[in-house]
Amino acid sequence: MATLKDIRTRIKGVKSTQQVTKAMKMVAAAKLRRAQDAAIQARPYAGKLKEMLGSLSTKVDTTLNPMLSARENVENLLVILVTSDRGLCGAFNTNIIKLAQRVMREEYGNLEKQGRIKILCAGSKGYDFLRKRDYNVVKAYPGVFQALHFDVAKEIAEYAADMYVRGEVDKVVVVYNEFKSVLSPNLRSEVLLPIMSERAGVDTAAGGEYIYEPSPASIVDVLVPKHINTQVWRMMLESNAAEQAARMGAMDSATENAKELLRQLNISYNRARQAAITTELTEIVAGADALQGG
The missing domain is CATH 1.10.287 (Helix Hairpins)
Incomplete structure:
Protein backbone atom coordinates (compact mmCIF):
# COMPACT_ATOMS: atom_id res chain seq x y z
CA MET A 1 0.00 0.00 0.00
CA THR A 21 -0.58 20.10 -20.85
CA LYS A 22 -2.72 23.15 -20.14
CA ALA A 23 0.02 25.44 -21.44
CA MET A 24 0.51 23.28 -24.54
CA LYS A 25 -3.21 23.39 -25.22
CA MET A 26 -3.16 27.20 -25.14
CA VAL A 27 -0.12 27.34 -27.45
CA ALA A 28 -1.75 24.91 -29.89
CA ALA A 29 -4.96 26.96 -29.87
CA ALA A 30 -3.02 30.11 -30.76
CA LYS A 31 -1.12 28.33 -33.54
CA LEU A 32 -4.33 26.74 -34.81
CA ARG A 33 -5.93 30.10 -35.49
CA ARG A 34 -3.04 31.18 -37.71
CA ALA A 35 -2.68 27.78 -39.37
CA GLN A 36 -6.41 27.54 -40.05
CA ASP A 37 -6.51 31.00 -41.61
CA ALA A 38 -3.53 30.16 -43.84
CA ALA A 39 -5.08 26.88 -45.00
CA ILE A 40 -8.47 28.45 -45.77
CA GLN A 41 -6.89 31.35 -47.64
CA ALA A 42 -4.89 28.95 -49.85
CA ARG A 43 -7.94 26.99 -51.02
CA PRO A 44 -9.51 29.53 -53.45
CA TYR A 45 -6.25 30.15 -55.34
CA ALA A 46 -5.49 26.42 -55.61
CA GLY A 47 -9.04 25.73 -56.74
CA LYS A 48 -8.99 28.45 -59.41
CA LEU A 49 -5.67 27.19 -60.81
CA LYS A 50 -7.13 23.71 -61.07
CA GLU A 51 -10.23 25.10 -62.80
CA MET A 52 -8.16 27.05 -65.33
CA LEU A 53 -6.03 24.02 -66.16
CA GLY A 54 -9.22 22.02 -66.60
CA SER A 55 -10.45 24.54 -69.15
CA LEU A 56 -7.08 24.77 -70.90
CA SER A 57 -6.74 21.01 -71.23
CA THR A 58 -9.69 21.00 -73.66
CA LYS A 59 -7.94 23.54 -75.94
CA VAL A 60 -4.39 22.20 -76.16
CA ASP A 61 -2.66 18.98 -77.05
CA THR A 62 -2.01 17.52 -73.60
CA THR A 63 0.81 15.36 -74.95
CA LEU A 64 2.90 18.55 -75.29
CA ASN A 65 3.26 18.66 -71.52
CA PRO A 66 4.20 15.32 -69.90
CA MET A 67 2.59 16.24 -66.59
CA LEU A 68 -0.84 16.51 -68.26
CA SER A 69 -0.69 13.05 -69.83
CA ALA A 70 -1.62 9.94 -67.89
CA ARG A 71 0.54 6.89 -68.63
CA GLU A 72 -1.13 3.65 -69.58
CA ASN A 73 0.95 1.48 -67.26
CA VAL A 74 1.99 2.59 -63.79
CA GLU A 75 5.23 0.72 -63.13
CA ASN A 76 6.71 3.02 -60.48
CA LEU A 77 4.96 5.11 -57.84
CA LEU A 78 6.03 8.00 -55.64
CA VAL A 79 4.13 8.48 -52.38
CA ILE A 80 4.51 11.83 -50.59
CA LEU A 81 3.67 11.26 -46.93
CA VAL A 82 2.95 14.39 -44.88
CA THR A 83 3.20 13.98 -41.10
CA SER A 84 4.17 16.21 -38.18
CA ASP A 85 7.61 16.88 -36.73
CA ARG A 86 6.54 16.52 -33.11
CA GLY A 87 4.36 14.15 -31.15
CA LEU A 88 1.80 14.78 -28.40
CA CYS A 89 -0.97 15.18 -30.98
CA GLY A 90 -3.00 12.06 -30.34
CA ALA A 91 -3.44 9.62 -33.23
CA PHE A 92 -2.65 12.27 -35.85
CA ASN A 93 0.50 10.61 -37.20
CA THR A 94 -0.59 7.03 -36.57
CA ASN A 95 -3.76 7.42 -38.64
CA ILE A 96 -2.08 9.03 -41.64
CA ILE A 97 0.75 6.47 -41.67
CA LYS A 98 -1.82 3.66 -41.57
CA LEU A 99 -3.65 5.26 -44.50
CA ALA A 100 -0.41 5.44 -46.50
CA GLN A 101 0.31 1.78 -45.77
CA ARG A 102 -3.24 0.84 -46.75
CA VAL A 103 -3.02 2.78 -50.01
CA MET A 104 0.26 1.09 -50.93
CA ARG A 105 -1.00 -2.34 -49.93
CA GLU A 106 -4.54 -2.27 -51.37
CA GLU A 107 -4.35 0.10 -54.36
CA TYR A 108 -0.77 -0.57 -55.46
CA GLY A 109 -0.12 -4.00 -53.99
CA ASN A 110 1.69 -5.35 -57.07
CA LEU A 111 4.10 -2.40 -57.09
CA GLU A 112 4.76 -2.80 -53.37
CA LYS A 113 5.62 -6.50 -53.79
CA GLN A 114 8.03 -5.64 -56.60
CA GLY A 115 9.66 -2.83 -54.61
CA ARG A 116 8.56 -0.20 -57.12
CA ILE A 117 7.16 2.30 -54.60
CA LYS A 118 9.31 5.25 -53.60
CA ILE A 119 8.41 7.43 -50.62
CA LEU A 120 9.10 11.09 -49.89
CA CYS A 121 8.53 12.08 -46.26
CA ALA A 122 7.60 15.61 -45.24
CA GLY A 123 7.81 15.68 -41.45
CA SER A 124 9.96 13.79 -38.98
CA LYS A 125 7.40 11.32 -37.61
CA GLY A 126 6.66 9.61 -40.90
CA TYR A 127 10.35 9.41 -41.75
CA ASP A 128 11.28 7.95 -38.35
CA PHE A 129 8.58 5.30 -38.68
CA LEU A 130 9.25 4.21 -42.27
CA ARG A 131 13.05 4.16 -42.23
CA LYS A 132 13.00 1.66 -39.34
CA ARG A 133 10.79 -0.68 -41.37
CA ASP A 134 12.83 -0.88 -44.56
CA TYR A 135 10.55 1.24 -46.74
CA ASN A 136 12.18 2.83 -49.78
CA VAL A 137 12.43 6.43 -48.55
CA VAL A 138 14.20 8.32 -51.34
CA LYS A 139 13.87 11.82 -49.86
CA ALA A 140 13.02 13.24 -46.45
CA TYR A 141 12.31 16.69 -45.08
CA PRO A 142 12.46 16.33 -41.28
CA GLY A 143 11.77 19.47 -39.29
CA VAL A 144 9.90 21.12 -42.16
CA PHE A 145 6.97 22.18 -39.94
CA GLN A 146 9.18 23.86 -37.38
CA ALA A 147 9.30 26.85 -39.74
CA LEU A 148 6.94 26.21 -42.63
CA HIS A 149 7.86 28.10 -45.82
CA PHE A 150 6.62 28.01 -49.39
CA ASP A 151 10.17 27.39 -50.63
CA VAL A 152 10.15 23.94 -49.04
CA ALA A 153 6.81 23.04 -50.64
CA LYS A 154 8.18 24.26 -53.97
CA GLU A 155 11.28 22.11 -53.55
CA ILE A 156 9.16 19.03 -52.80
CA ALA A 157 6.91 19.73 -55.79
CA GLU A 158 9.86 20.25 -58.13
CA TYR A 159 11.53 17.05 -56.91
CA ALA A 160 8.34 15.04 -57.57
CA ALA A 161 7.78 16.71 -60.96
CA ASP A 162 11.37 16.03 -62.01
CA MET A 163 11.04 12.34 -61.14
CA TYR A 164 7.80 12.16 -63.12
CA VAL A 165 9.14 13.96 -66.21
CA ARG A 166 12.32 11.83 -66.28
CA GLY A 167 10.19 8.68 -66.14
CA GLU A 168 11.48 7.48 -62.77
CA VAL A 169 7.88 7.30 -61.55
CA ASP A 170 4.60 7.09 -63.45
CA LYS A 171 2.35 8.48 -60.73
CA VAL A 172 2.68 10.71 -57.67
CA VAL A 173 0.26 10.36 -54.73
CA VAL A 174 0.12 12.62 -51.69
CA VAL A 175 -1.20 11.27 -48.37
CA TYR A 176 -1.98 13.98 -45.83
CA ASN A 177 -4.42 15.26 -43.21
CA GLU A 178 -6.86 17.82 -44.56
CA PHE A 179 -8.18 20.30 -41.99
CA LYS A 180 -11.93 19.84 -41.66
CA SER A 181 -12.71 20.87 -38.10
CA VAL A 182 -11.12 20.88 -34.66
CA LEU A 183 -12.76 17.58 -33.79
CA SER A 184 -12.36 15.61 -37.02
CA PRO A 185 -9.49 15.87 -39.51
CA ASN A 186 -10.02 14.39 -42.96
CA LEU A 187 -7.50 11.76 -44.08
CA ARG A 188 -6.79 12.26 -47.79
CA SER A 189 -4.98 10.43 -50.56
CA GLU A 190 -4.75 12.57 -53.72
CA VAL A 191 -3.06 12.09 -57.06
CA LEU A 192 -0.66 14.97 -57.68
CA LEU A 193 0.72 13.74 -61.02
CA PRO A 194 -0.44 13.29 -63.67
CA ILE A 195 -2.69 16.34 -63.40
CA MET A 196 -5.24 14.94 -65.85
CA SER A 197 -6.14 12.06 -63.55
CA GLU A 198 -7.26 14.54 -60.87
CA ARG A 199 -9.77 16.13 -63.21
CA ALA A 200 -11.40 12.96 -64.45
CA GLY A 201 -15.12 13.47 -64.72
CA VAL A 202 -14.98 17.23 -64.05
CA ASP A 203 -17.17 19.42 -66.23
CA THR A 204 -14.64 21.98 -67.41
CA ALA A 205 -17.27 24.02 -69.20
CA ALA A 206 -18.87 24.80 -65.87
CA GLY A 207 -15.86 26.95 -65.00
CA GLY A 208 -16.63 29.51 -67.73
CA GLU A 209 -14.90 30.55 -70.95
CA TYR A 210 -11.58 32.39 -71.08
CA ILE A 211 -9.60 34.33 -73.67
CA TYR A 212 -5.97 33.19 -73.60
CA GLU A 213 -3.00 35.33 -74.62
CA PRO A 214 -0.51 34.66 -76.07
CA SER A 215 -1.75 31.05 -76.49
CA PRO A 216 -3.25 28.25 -74.40
CA ALA A 217 -0.14 26.09 -74.86
CA SER A 218 2.28 28.71 -73.56
CA ILE A 219 0.00 29.47 -70.62
CA VAL A 220 -0.19 25.78 -69.75
CA ASP A 221 3.61 25.61 -69.53
CA VAL A 222 3.51 28.41 -66.95
CA LEU A 223 0.46 27.23 -65.00
CA VAL A 224 1.43 23.57 -64.63
CA PRO A 225 4.43 24.16 -62.30
CA LYS A 226 2.49 26.86 -60.44
CA HIS A 227 -0.37 24.41 -59.98
CA ILE A 228 1.87 21.65 -58.61
CA ASN A 229 3.70 24.02 -56.26
CA THR A 230 0.42 25.46 -55.01
CA GLN A 231 -1.19 22.06 -54.43
CA VAL A 232 1.76 20.82 -52.36
CA TRP A 233 1.78 24.08 -50.38
CA ARG A 234 -1.96 23.82 -49.75
CA MET A 235 -1.64 20.22 -48.56
CA MET A 236 1.14 21.15 -46.16
CA LEU A 237 -0.90 24.06 -44.80
CA GLU A 238 -3.88 21.74 -44.35
CA SER A 239 -1.73 19.22 -42.51
CA ASN A 240 -0.25 21.91 -40.27
CA ALA A 241 -3.71 23.16 -39.29
CA ALA A 242 -4.95 19.61 -38.68
CA GLU A 243 -1.88 18.90 -36.53
CA GLN A 244 -2.50 21.92 -34.29
CA ALA A 245 -6.16 20.94 -33.93
CA ALA A 246 -5.17 17.38 -33.01
CA ARG A 247 -2.59 18.63 -30.49
CA MET A 248 -5.09 20.99 -28.89
CA GLY A 249 -7.58 18.15 -28.53
CA ALA A 250 -4.97 15.76 -27.16
CA MET A 251 -3.72 18.27 -24.59
Missing part, protein backbone atom coordinates in the same frame (compact mmCIF):
# COMPACT_ATOMS: atom_id res chain seq x y z
CA ALA A 2 1.30 3.46 -0.97
CA THR A 3 2.49 5.64 1.88
CA LEU A 4 1.39 9.24 2.41
CA LYS A 5 4.73 10.46 1.08
CA ASP A 6 4.35 8.39 -2.11
CA ILE A 7 0.85 9.77 -2.74
CA ARG A 8 1.98 13.35 -2.11
CA THR A 9 4.84 12.86 -4.59
CA ARG A 10 2.41 11.55 -7.22
CA ILE A 11 0.00 14.44 -6.64
CA LYS A 12 2.84 16.91 -7.09
CA GLY A 13 3.95 15.19 -10.30
CA VAL A 14 0.44 15.09 -11.77
CA LYS A 15 -0.09 18.78 -10.98
CA SER A 16 3.13 19.66 -12.79
CA THR A 17 2.08 17.58 -15.79
CA GLN A 18 -1.34 19.21 -15.80
CA GLN A 19 0.23 22.67 -15.94
CA VAL A 20 2.35 21.60 -18.93
CA ASP A 252 -7.28 19.08 -23.54
CA SER A 253 -7.95 15.38 -22.96
CA ALA A 254 -4.68 15.03 -21.06
CA THR A 255 -5.57 18.00 -18.85
CA GLU A 256 -8.99 16.52 -18.06
CA ASN A 257 -7.44 13.12 -17.36
CA ALA A 258 -4.96 14.76 -14.98
CA LYS A 259 -7.86 16.46 -13.21
CA GLU A 260 -9.63 13.12 -12.72
CA LEU A 261 -6.40 11.45 -11.58
CA LEU A 262 -5.85 14.21 -9.03
CA ARG A 263 -9.34 13.66 -7.67
CA GLN A 264 -8.66 9.95 -7.22
CA LEU A 265 -5.26 10.60 -5.66
CA ASN A 266 -6.73 13.08 -3.20
CA ILE A 267 -9.31 10.47 -2.16
CA SER A 268 -6.54 7.90 -1.71
CA TYR A 269 -4.47 10.42 0.26
CA ASN A 270 -7.36 11.27 2.57
CA ARG A 271 -8.13 7.60 3.16
CA ALA A 272 -4.48 6.82 3.91
CA ARG A 273 -4.29 9.82 6.24
CA GLN A 274 -7.45 8.76 8.05
CA ALA A 275 -6.09 5.23 8.38
CA ALA A 276 -2.83 6.56 9.81
CA ILE A 277 -4.71 8.75 12.32
CA THR A 278 -6.94 5.83 13.30
CA THR A 279 -3.88 3.62 13.81
CA GLU A 280 -2.22 6.25 15.99
CA LEU A 281 -5.37 6.71 18.08
CA THR A 282 -5.70 2.97 18.48
CA GLU A 283 -2.11 2.74 19.67
CA ILE A 284 -2.63 5.62 22.12
CA VAL A 285 -5.79 4.03 23.55
CA ALA A 286 -4.09 0.65 23.78
CA GLY A 287 -1.13 2.25 25.59
CA ALA A 288 -3.42 4.06 28.00
CA ASP A 289 -5.34 0.86 28.74
CA ALA A 290 -2.10 -0.95 29.37
CA LEU A 291 -0.97 1.74 31.83
CA GLN A 292 -4.27 1.62 33.70
CA GLY A 293 -4.19 -2.16 33.80
CA GLY A 294 -0.66 -2.07 35.19
Whole structure:
Protein backbone atom coordinates (compact mmCIF):
# COMPACT_ATOMS: atom_id res chain seq x y z
CA MET A 1 0.00 0.00 0.00
CA ALA A 2 1.30 3.46 -0.97
CA THR A 3 2.49 5.64 1.88
CA LEU A 4 1.39 9.24 2.41
CA LYS A 5 4.73 10.46 1.08
CA ASP A 6 4.35 8.39 -2.11
CA ILE A 7 0.85 9.77 -2.74
CA ARG A 8 1.98 13.35 -2.11
CA THR A 9 4.84 12.86 -4.59
CA ARG A 10 2.41 11.55 -7.22
CA ILE A 11 0.00 14.44 -6.64
CA LYS A 12 2.84 16.91 -7.09
CA GLY A 13 3.95 15.19 -10.30
CA VAL A 14 0.44 15.09 -11.77
CA LYS A 15 -0.09 18.78 -10.98
CA SER A 16 3.13 19.66 -12.79
CA THR A 17 2.08 17.58 -15.79
CA GLN A 18 -1.34 19.21 -15.80
CA GLN A 19 0.23 22.67 -15.94
CA VAL A 20 2.35 21.60 -18.93
CA THR A 21 -0.58 20.10 -20.85
CA LYS A 22 -2.72 23.15 -20.14
CA ALA A 23 0.02 25.44 -21.44
CA MET A 24 0.51 23.28 -24.54
CA LYS A 25 -3.21 23.39 -25.22
CA MET A 26 -3.16 27.20 -25.14
CA VAL A 27 -0.12 27.34 -27.45
CA ALA A 28 -1.75 24.91 -29.89
CA ALA A 29 -4.96 26.96 -29.87
CA ALA A 30 -3.02 30.11 -30.76
CA LYS A 31 -1.12 28.33 -33.54
CA LEU A 32 -4.33 26.74 -34.81
CA ARG A 33 -5.93 30.10 -35.49
CA ARG A 34 -3.04 31.18 -37.71
CA ALA A 35 -2.68 27.78 -39.37
CA GLN A 36 -6.41 27.54 -40.05
CA ASP A 37 -6.51 31.00 -41.61
CA ALA A 38 -3.53 30.16 -43.84
CA ALA A 39 -5.08 26.88 -45.00
CA ILE A 40 -8.47 28.45 -45.77
CA GLN A 41 -6.89 31.35 -47.64
CA ALA A 42 -4.89 28.95 -49.85
CA ARG A 43 -7.94 26.99 -51.02
CA PRO A 44 -9.51 29.53 -53.45
CA TYR A 45 -6.25 30.15 -55.34
CA ALA A 46 -5.49 26.42 -55.61
CA GLY A 47 -9.04 25.73 -56.74
CA LYS A 48 -8.99 28.45 -59.41
CA LEU A 49 -5.67 27.19 -60.81
CA LYS A 50 -7.13 23.71 -61.07
CA GLU A 51 -10.23 25.10 -62.80
CA MET A 52 -8.16 27.05 -65.33
CA LEU A 53 -6.03 24.02 -66.16
CA GLY A 54 -9.22 22.02 -66.60
CA SER A 55 -10.45 24.54 -69.15
CA LEU A 56 -7.08 24.77 -70.90
CA SER A 57 -6.74 21.01 -71.23
CA THR A 58 -9.69 21.00 -73.66
CA LYS A 59 -7.94 23.54 -75.94
CA VAL A 60 -4.39 22.20 -76.16
CA ASP A 61 -2.66 18.98 -77.05
CA THR A 62 -2.01 17.52 -73.60
CA THR A 63 0.81 15.36 -74.95
CA LEU A 64 2.90 18.55 -75.29
CA ASN A 65 3.26 18.66 -71.52
CA PRO A 66 4.20 15.32 -69.90
CA MET A 67 2.59 16.24 -66.59
CA LEU A 68 -0.84 16.51 -68.26
CA SER A 69 -0.69 13.05 -69.83
CA ALA A 70 -1.62 9.94 -67.89
CA ARG A 71 0.54 6.89 -68.63
CA GLU A 72 -1.13 3.65 -69.58
CA ASN A 73 0.95 1.48 -67.26
CA VAL A 74 1.99 2.59 -63.79
CA GLU A 75 5.23 0.72 -63.13
CA ASN A 76 6.71 3.02 -60.48
CA LEU A 77 4.96 5.11 -57.84
CA LEU A 78 6.03 8.00 -55.64
CA VAL A 79 4.13 8.48 -52.38
CA ILE A 80 4.51 11.83 -50.59
CA LEU A 81 3.67 11.26 -46.93
CA VAL A 82 2.95 14.39 -44.88
CA THR A 83 3.20 13.98 -41.10
CA SER A 84 4.17 16.21 -38.18
CA ASP A 85 7.61 16.88 -36.73
CA ARG A 86 6.54 16.52 -33.11
CA GLY A 87 4.36 14.15 -31.15
CA LEU A 88 1.80 14.78 -28.40
CA CYS A 89 -0.97 15.18 -30.98
CA GLY A 90 -3.00 12.06 -30.34
CA ALA A 91 -3.44 9.62 -33.23
CA PHE A 92 -2.65 12.27 -35.85
CA ASN A 93 0.50 10.61 -37.20
CA THR A 94 -0.59 7.03 -36.57
CA ASN A 95 -3.76 7.42 -38.64
CA ILE A 96 -2.08 9.03 -41.64
CA ILE A 97 0.75 6.47 -41.67
CA LYS A 98 -1.82 3.66 -41.57
CA LEU A 99 -3.65 5.26 -44.50
CA ALA A 100 -0.41 5.44 -46.50
CA GLN A 101 0.31 1.78 -45.77
CA ARG A 102 -3.24 0.84 -46.75
CA VAL A 103 -3.02 2.78 -50.01
CA MET A 104 0.26 1.09 -50.93
CA ARG A 105 -1.00 -2.34 -49.93
CA GLU A 106 -4.54 -2.27 -51.37
CA GLU A 107 -4.35 0.10 -54.36
CA TYR A 108 -0.77 -0.57 -55.46
CA GLY A 109 -0.12 -4.00 -53.99
CA ASN A 110 1.69 -5.35 -57.07
CA LEU A 111 4.10 -2.40 -57.09
CA GLU A 112 4.76 -2.80 -53.37
CA LYS A 113 5.62 -6.50 -53.79
CA GLN A 114 8.03 -5.64 -56.60
CA GLY A 115 9.66 -2.83 -54.61
CA ARG A 116 8.56 -0.20 -57.12
CA ILE A 117 7.16 2.30 -54.60
CA LYS A 118 9.31 5.25 -53.60
CA ILE A 119 8.41 7.43 -50.62
CA LEU A 120 9.10 11.09 -49.89
CA CYS A 121 8.53 12.08 -46.26
CA ALA A 122 7.60 15.61 -45.24
CA GLY A 123 7.81 15.68 -41.45
CA SER A 124 9.96 13.79 -38.98
CA LYS A 125 7.40 11.32 -37.61
CA GLY A 126 6.66 9.61 -40.90
CA TYR A 127 10.35 9.41 -41.75
CA ASP A 128 11.28 7.95 -38.35
CA PHE A 129 8.58 5.30 -38.68
CA LEU A 130 9.25 4.21 -42.27
CA ARG A 131 13.05 4.16 -42.23
CA LYS A 132 13.00 1.66 -39.34
CA ARG A 133 10.79 -0.68 -41.37
CA ASP A 134 12.83 -0.88 -44.56
CA TYR A 135 10.55 1.24 -46.74
CA ASN A 136 12.18 2.83 -49.78
CA VAL A 137 12.43 6.43 -48.55
CA VAL A 138 14.20 8.32 -51.34
CA LYS A 139 13.87 11.82 -49.86
CA ALA A 140 13.02 13.24 -46.45
CA TYR A 141 12.31 16.69 -45.08
CA PRO A 142 12.46 16.33 -41.28
CA GLY A 143 11.77 19.47 -39.29
CA VAL A 144 9.90 21.12 -42.16
CA PHE A 145 6.97 22.18 -39.94
CA GLN A 146 9.18 23.86 -37.38
CA ALA A 147 9.30 26.85 -39.74
CA LEU A 148 6.94 26.21 -42.63
CA HIS A 149 7.86 28.10 -45.82
CA PHE A 150 6.62 28.01 -49.39
CA ASP A 151 10.17 27.39 -50.63
CA VAL A 152 10.15 23.94 -49.04
CA ALA A 153 6.81 23.04 -50.64
CA LYS A 154 8.18 24.26 -53.97
CA GLU A 155 11.28 22.11 -53.55
CA ILE A 156 9.16 19.03 -52.80
CA ALA A 157 6.91 19.73 -55.79
CA GLU A 158 9.86 20.25 -58.13
CA TYR A 159 11.53 17.05 -56.91
CA ALA A 160 8.34 15.04 -57.57
CA ALA A 161 7.78 16.71 -60.96
CA ASP A 162 11.37 16.03 -62.01
CA MET A 163 11.04 12.34 -61.14
CA TYR A 164 7.80 12.16 -63.12
CA VAL A 165 9.14 13.96 -66.21
CA ARG A 166 12.32 11.83 -66.28
CA GLY A 167 10.19 8.68 -66.14
CA GLU A 168 11.48 7.48 -62.77
CA VAL A 169 7.88 7.30 -61.55
CA ASP A 170 4.60 7.09 -63.45
CA LYS A 171 2.35 8.48 -60.73
CA VAL A 172 2.68 10.71 -57.67
CA VAL A 173 0.26 10.36 -54.73
CA VAL A 174 0.12 12.62 -51.69
CA VAL A 175 -1.20 11.27 -48.37
CA TYR A 176 -1.98 13.98 -45.83
CA ASN A 177 -4.42 15.26 -43.21
CA GLU A 178 -6.86 17.82 -44.56
CA PHE A 179 -8.18 20.30 -41.99
CA LYS A 180 -11.93 19.84 -41.66
CA SER A 181 -12.71 20.87 -38.10
CA VAL A 182 -11.12 20.88 -34.66
CA LEU A 183 -12.76 17.58 -33.79
CA SER A 184 -12.36 15.61 -37.02
CA PRO A 185 -9.49 15.87 -39.51
CA ASN A 186 -10.02 14.39 -42.96
CA LEU A 187 -7.50 11.76 -44.08
CA ARG A 188 -6.79 12.26 -47.79
CA SER A 189 -4.98 10.43 -50.56
CA GLU A 190 -4.75 12.57 -53.72
CA VAL A 191 -3.06 12.09 -57.06
CA LEU A 192 -0.66 14.97 -57.68
CA LEU A 193 0.72 13.74 -61.02
CA PRO A 194 -0.44 13.29 -63.67
CA ILE A 195 -2.69 16.34 -63.40
CA MET A 196 -5.24 14.94 -65.85
CA SER A 197 -6.14 12.06 -63.55
CA GLU A 198 -7.26 14.54 -60.87
CA ARG A 199 -9.77 16.13 -63.21
CA ALA A 200 -11.40 12.96 -64.45
CA GLY A 201 -15.12 13.47 -64.72
CA VAL A 202 -14.98 17.23 -64.05
CA ASP A 203 -17.17 19.42 -66.23
CA THR A 204 -14.64 21.98 -67.41
CA ALA A 205 -17.27 24.02 -69.20
CA ALA A 206 -18.87 24.80 -65.87
CA GLY A 207 -15.86 26.95 -65.00
CA GLY A 208 -16.63 29.51 -67.73
CA GLU A 209 -14.90 30.55 -70.95
CA TYR A 210 -11.58 32.39 -71.08
CA ILE A 211 -9.60 34.33 -73.67
CA TYR A 212 -5.97 33.19 -73.60
CA GLU A 213 -3.00 35.33 -74.62
CA PRO A 214 -0.51 34.66 -76.07
CA SER A 215 -1.75 31.05 -76.49
CA PRO A 216 -3.25 28.25 -74.40
CA ALA A 217 -0.14 26.09 -74.86
CA SER A 218 2.28 28.71 -73.56
CA ILE A 219 0.00 29.47 -70.62
CA VAL A 220 -0.19 25.78 -69.75
CA ASP A 221 3.61 25.61 -69.53
CA VAL A 222 3.51 28.41 -66.95
CA LEU A 223 0.46 27.23 -65.00
CA VAL A 224 1.43 23.57 -64.63
CA PRO A 225 4.43 24.16 -62.30
CA LYS A 226 2.49 26.86 -60.44
CA HIS A 227 -0.37 24.41 -59.98
CA ILE A 228 1.87 21.65 -58.61
CA ASN A 229 3.70 24.02 -56.26
CA THR A 230 0.42 25.46 -55.01
CA GLN A 231 -1.19 22.06 -54.43
CA VAL A 232 1.76 20.82 -52.36
CA TRP A 233 1.78 24.08 -50.38
CA ARG A 234 -1.96 23.82 -49.75
CA MET A 235 -1.64 20.22 -48.56
CA MET A 236 1.14 21.15 -46.16
CA LEU A 237 -0.90 24.06 -44.80
CA GLU A 238 -3.88 21.74 -44.35
CA SER A 239 -1.73 19.22 -42.51
CA ASN A 240 -0.25 21.91 -40.27
CA ALA A 241 -3.71 23.16 -39.29
CA ALA A 242 -4.95 19.61 -38.68
CA GLU A 243 -1.88 18.90 -36.53
CA GLN A 244 -2.50 21.92 -34.29
CA ALA A 245 -6.16 20.94 -33.93
CA ALA A 246 -5.17 17.38 -33.01
CA ARG A 247 -2.59 18.63 -30.49
CA MET A 248 -5.09 20.99 -28.89
CA GLY A 249 -7.58 18.15 -28.53
CA ALA A 250 -4.97 15.76 -27.16
CA MET A 251 -3.72 18.27 -24.59
CA ASP A 252 -7.28 19.08 -23.54
CA SER A 253 -7.95 15.38 -22.96
CA ALA A 254 -4.68 15.03 -21.06
CA THR A 255 -5.57 18.00 -18.85
CA GLU A 256 -8.99 16.52 -18.06
CA ASN A 257 -7.44 13.12 -17.36
CA ALA A 258 -4.96 14.76 -14.98
CA LYS A 259 -7.86 16.46 -13.21
CA GLU A 260 -9.63 13.12 -12.72
CA LEU A 261 -6.40 11.45 -11.58
CA LEU A 262 -5.85 14.21 -9.03
CA ARG A 263 -9.34 13.66 -7.67
CA GLN A 264 -8.66 9.95 -7.22
CA LEU A 265 -5.26 10.60 -5.66
CA ASN A 266 -6.73 13.08 -3.20
CA ILE A 267 -9.31 10.47 -2.16
CA SER A 268 -6.54 7.90 -1.71
CA TYR A 269 -4.47 10.42 0.26
CA ASN A 270 -7.36 11.27 2.57
CA ARG A 271 -8.13 7.60 3.16
CA ALA A 272 -4.48 6.82 3.91
CA ARG A 273 -4.29 9.82 6.24
CA GLN A 274 -7.45 8.76 8.05
CA ALA A 275 -6.09 5.23 8.38
CA ALA A 276 -2.83 6.56 9.81
CA ILE A 277 -4.71 8.75 12.32
CA THR A 278 -6.94 5.83 13.30
CA THR A 279 -3.88 3.62 13.81
CA GLU A 280 -2.22 6.25 15.99
CA LEU A 281 -5.37 6.71 18.08
CA THR A 282 -5.70 2.97 18.48
CA GLU A 283 -2.11 2.74 19.67
CA ILE A 284 -2.63 5.62 22.12
CA VAL A 285 -5.79 4.03 23.55
CA ALA A 286 -4.09 0.65 23.78
CA GLY A 287 -1.13 2.25 25.59
CA ALA A 288 -3.42 4.06 28.00
CA ASP A 289 -5.34 0.86 28.74
CA ALA A 290 -2.10 -0.95 29.37
CA LEU A 291 -0.97 1.74 31.83
CA GLN A 292 -4.27 1.62 33.70
CA GLY A 293 -4.19 -2.16 33.80
CA GLY A 294 -0.66 -2.07 35.19
